[in-house]
Amino acid sequence: MTSSDxxxxxxxxxxxxxxPGDGLDGIARRxxxxxxxxxxxxxxxxxxAVVVAGVITAVIVVGGxxxxxxxxxxxxxxxxxxxxxxxxxxSLTPKGWSPVEFDDIQVSVPSSWSIEYPGMASCGEGSGGVxxxxxxxxxxxxxxxxTGANVANVxxxxxxxxxxxxxxxxxxxxxxxxxxxxxxxxxxxxxVERARGDEVEARGPDARQVLATLTHSPLSVVIDSATTSVxxxxxxxxxxxxxxxxPASWKVADQAEWQCLSTTQADTVxxxxxxxxxxxxxxxxxxxxAGTWTAKPxxxxxxxxxxxxxxxxxxxxxxxxxxxxxxxxxxxxxDRPGVMTVQIARPGQAHPDRIEIGLAGTGQQAAQIFESIAxxxxxxxxxxxxxxxxxxxQPSVTTTLELSSxxxxxxxxxxxxIIIENRTGHALHTEGCGSIFQVTLTNAGDxxxxxxxxxxxxxxxxxxxxxxxxxxxxxxxLCGASGVPACTTRGLSALPPGNYEATTYESTHTVPVxxxxxxxVTQK
Amino acid sequence: xxxxxxxxxxxxxxxxxxWHDLYRRRYVPTVRIAGLVLxxxxxxxxxxxxxxxxxxxxxxGVHNPDRYLTGTVxxxxxxxxxxxxxxxxxxxxxxxxxxxxRFDEHVANRSTVLEALRRxxxxxxxxxxxxxxxxxxxxxxxxxxxxxxxxAKTHLRRGxxxxxxxxxxxx
Numbered sequence: 001m002t003s004s005d006x007x008x009x010x011x012x013x014x015x016x017x018x019x020p021g022d023g024l025d026g027i028a029r030r031x032x033x034x035x036x037x038x039x040x041x042x043x044x045x046x047x048x049a050v051v052v053a054g055v056i057t058a059v060i061v062v063g064g065x066x067x068x069x070x071x072x073x074x075x076x077x078x079x080x081x082x083x084x085x086x087x088x089x090x091s092l093t094p095k096g097w098s099p100v101e102f103d104d105i106q107v108s109v110p111s112s113w114s115i116e117y118p119g120m121a122s123c124g125e126g127s128g129g130v131x132x133x134x135x136x137x138x139x140x141x142x143x144x145x146x147t148g149a150n151v152a153n154v155x156x157x158x159x160x161x162x163x164x165x166x167x168x169x170x171x172x173x174x175x176x177x178x179x180x181x182x183x184x185x186x187x188x189x190x191x192v193e194r195a196r197g198d199e200v201e202a203r204g205p206d207a208r209q210v211l212a213t214l215t216h217s218p219l220s221v222v223i224d225s226a227t228t229s230v231x232x233x234x235x236x237x238x239x240x241x242x243x244x245x246x247p248a249s250w251k252v253a254d255q256a257e258w259q260c261l262s263t264t265q266a267d268t269v270x271x272x273x274x275x276x277x278x279x280x281x282x283x284x285x286x287x288x289x290a291g292t293w294t295a296k297p298x299x300x301x302x303x304x305x306x307x308x309x310x311x312x313x314x315x316x317x318x319x320x321x322x323x324x325x326x327x328x329x330x331x332x333x334x335d336r337p338g339v340m341t342v343q344i345a346r347p348g349q350a351h352p353d354r355i356e357i358g359l360a361g362t363g364q365q366a367a368q369i370f371e372s373i374a375x376x377x378x379x380x381x382x383x384x385x386x387x388x389x390x391x392x393x394q395p396s397v398t399t400t401l402e403l404s405s406x407x408x409x410x411x412x413x414x415x416x417x418i419i420i421e422n423r424t425g426h427a428l429h430t431e432g433c434g435s436i437f438q439v440t441l442t443n444a445g446d447x448x449x450x451x452x453x454x455x456x457x458x459x460x461x462x463x464x465x466x467x468x469x470x471x472x473x474x475x476x477x478l479c480g481a482s483g484v485p486a487c488t489t490r491g492l493s494a495l496p497p498g499n500y501e502a503t504t505y506e507s508t509h510t511v512p513v514x515x516x517x518x519x520x521v522t523q524k
Numbered sequence: 525x526x527x528x529x530x531x532x533x534x535x536x537x538x539x540x541x542x543w544h545d546l547y548r549r550r551y552v553p554t555v556r557i558a559g560l561v562l563x564x565x566x567x568x569x570x571x572x573x574x575x576x577x578x579x580x581x582x583x584x585g586v587h588n589p590d591r592y593l594t595g596t597v598x599x600x601x602x603x604x605x606x607x608x609x610x611x612x613x614x615x616x617x618x619x620x621x622x623x624x625x626r627f628d629e630h631v632a633n634r635s636t637v638l639e640a641l642r643r644x645x646x647x648x649x650x651x652x653x654x655x656x657x658x659x660x661x662x663x664x665x666x667x668x669x670x671x672x673x674x675x676a677k678t679h680l681r682r683g684x685x686x687x688x689x690x691x692x693x694x695x
Binding site for chain 2: 003004006007008010011012014015016018019020021023024026027030031034
């Protein structure tokens with residue numbers, strides 16, 4: 001035997017010694033991940049080839065507990081998916097129960113049940129049951145909860161795991177093809193229902209009833225709705241360089257600061273300046289009951305430097321010059337049920353805006369809101385142009401910049417007046433130092449960003465007409481820093497002569513900033 | 525409403541039969557090929573699963589599923605090796621010795637032949653595994669590697685020379 005043959009034989013011995021496990025579950029998981037990414041990208045405006053439904057559904061079955069003795073079959077007839085998006089069905093939620101959604105599916109549980117993150121395992125003490133959203137690493141459903149005769153009601157709704165199901169069978173529940181089976185053996189059985197790449201595990205007296213409430217999640221409606229028309233009678237709102245539409249009956253509430261946690265309020269748009277965080281910290285906090293966390297048809301739009309720079313594991317695409325990232329469900333400790341988190345950035349924007357859409361009802365309304373999101377015309381950078389709230393014909397807050405002159409000498413000062421028309425019918429309250437506005441001269445090479453003084457005062461913008469007068473300096477706004485002249489004994493250096501724009505900056509995003517106006521700086 | 529599904533599609537249906545046939549026939553060898561190329565059979569399972577998933581998505585339009593599978597595995601292995609190299613470089617820049625220690629310990633537990641194989645350049649490893657373990661011809665090996673036959677033979681010759689030399693010194 002040559003040394004070459006000997007090497008080949010050794011390699012063969014080593015390789016053949018390794019016996020891999022069944023790869024079907026792993027393949028199914030991979031296909032599911034790819035399917036989700038594809039759907040999200042498609043929703044964000046990138047047309048991709050549609051994978052044949054038969055392939056996908058077959059793979060779901062592969063991941064759904066196929067056993068050597070029984071081939072589990074799946075629904076559908078192998079044709080492409082229907083063009084009509086299946087909506088969530090709120091009528092499946094019994095009275096006194098609340099929906100709990102995760103990813104593509106939703107079930108309902110009694111409103112008194114506790115909602116927990118995976119691994120908390122309090123077993124819903126005193127609440128009749130617990131629903132766990134998302135799944136920890138290899139953590140069995142209801143880990144730590146009592147078993148046997150006094151079994152607690154425990155439900156877990158999460159991405160499907162690869163464990164094998166006993167007595168697996170294929171049935172359609174409320175129009176959704178599922179694979180149902182049990183795990184845990186005869187001593188401690190848990191009912192499992194797998195659908196759309198997710199699964200519900202349930203045990204306890206209410207397990208069967210919970211599984212029977214399966215429906216599509218509102219999030220899946222948003223993702224699957226490739227194009228959704230926005231009702232003509234909705235009102236448009238411009239805020240922080242973004243434009244979006246909501247039902248005309250919804251209220252608009254200005255929040256003093258970013259609350260960190262989801263704060264969707266029923267039929268309300270909450271506008272949150274995120275220049276600093278509020279009292280709440282962005283860390284995991286105990287959840288509450290299913291009733292408390294029932295999704296509300298509302299919207300939160302936050303904008304400012306206190307927002308996190310990016311979402312972990314988000315799927316992102318550019319749509320109409322906006323970088324839109326959809327946060328996967330329960331990917332962060334501050335995620336909440338019933339909310340779709342979207343991060344949106346305009347070109348050059350360091351801290352993307354954050355939009356939270358309440359995932360209530362059928363999901364259609366959330367899909368329409370998502371579809372309406374666009375950049376305010378001419379918006380760019382971190383400070384949007386003049387913005388408005390209200391219907392297109394009757395904005396509720398407008399601001400205008402007026403200058404005492406369109407020319408000024410280098411190093412000189414002139415007055416600027418910001419005129420605010422607050423038609424909301426109530427005063428707007430915020431915080432700042434002196435004024436929430438500053439006006440600086442900017443051009444392509446110098447953004448002229450202001451330096452905000454350090455103090456915290458309560459500032460009120462009254463209802464109706466009001467004005468604020470500010471000074472505009474034809475000087476550099478600071479000295480000694482990179483890209484600006486060194487500090488001089490006479491203070492800040494004069495701007496070089498040329499054409500500039502008087503640009504308004506706002507420290508709080510409480511009201512829209514007015515459009516810039518041209519200014520010519522002449523020799524001293 | 526809960527109802528039994530009448531129009532179910534069995535995974536054994538003819539439309540997917542070709543894929544299942546290939547899976548039954550090629551999954552385990554594919555894991556081993558990827559495991560040998562990577563020097564890690566667990567990672568080989570991941571690679572094989574990804575390759576079969578891609579094949580399923582590519583569908584019946586693939587002209588030669590066997591070659592598609594092998595080519596995908598080789599490409600995925602290269603990507604894995606590149607990512608690992610970048611990771612080691614980054615760790616090195618950060619001054620962390622933890623990863624290197626784990627790596628050495630892992631290598632020490634391997635058999636001598638696998639260790640020698642693992643130390644070959646990636647292209648030589650691919651050539652040796654495809655030609656002598658997978659049993660491909662020189663032409664098939666070259667096509668799977670995406671190189672000319674001459675290049676594949678050169679990688680093969682150099683790889684086998686290193687392995688034979690190693691085997692001699694181990695005697």
